[in-house]
Amino acid sequence: MSPDAVIVFAHGARDPEWAQPIERLAALIAERLPGTRVRCAYLELMQPDLATAVGVLVGEGARRIRIVPAFLAAGGHVKRDLPLAVEGLRRAHEGVELELRPPIGQSDAALAAIAAVFAE
């Protein structure tokens, strides 16, 4: 699907600086998808949470929302809790498509780019 909104979903942390690369990632995605709203949402310790971010975007008129997990590896949060949360959000927002992407580490292209940076 071609999304009309993207949510970069990250863990969150106490330190506000933690979110800088997440916000930068969101900005880089927005550059590649002109006209698409790109927002961040957090599992814990930062706001908004995923349900809030989805709610606001739906309120703004979004109907095809892509959720991208900014996690390198998939622990319980990403493997179990996130798909369940997205299922619940699908029931809460009938007529809205919610696409859940796999986390970063499942993309060999992304891992290869990271490997190139670290090998330099």
Add this chain to the structure above:
Amino acid sequence: MSPDAVIVFAHGARDPEWAQPIERLAALIAERLPGTRVRCAYLELMQPDLATAVGVLVGEGARRIRIVPAFLAAGGHVKRDLPLAVEGLRRAHEGVELELRPPIGQSDAALAAIAAVFAE
């Protein structure tokens, strides 16, 4: 420096599958640095820890070890604990160079590659 060993330092998790993208990242770095030993080490819940990985590599003859944090964003572990741990390892292994790289999210090239995957 051109390292003779690289340690991919990641968080760790209870689920053994969690480590798959970390191990894949290590393999991709090894492909780019032929002749360089590339190992993984973990902050918690998985083995080996960083001190063990450094110790084994030094025992095997490594003298220039690059530590690359497989973290997207830098929380307290990466910002404070990891530099302190590396300082301690430098004192423990005189004559061994330990280079500590910034985490993934500080590389715009890596973030751009991740953005491209998520925007597709």
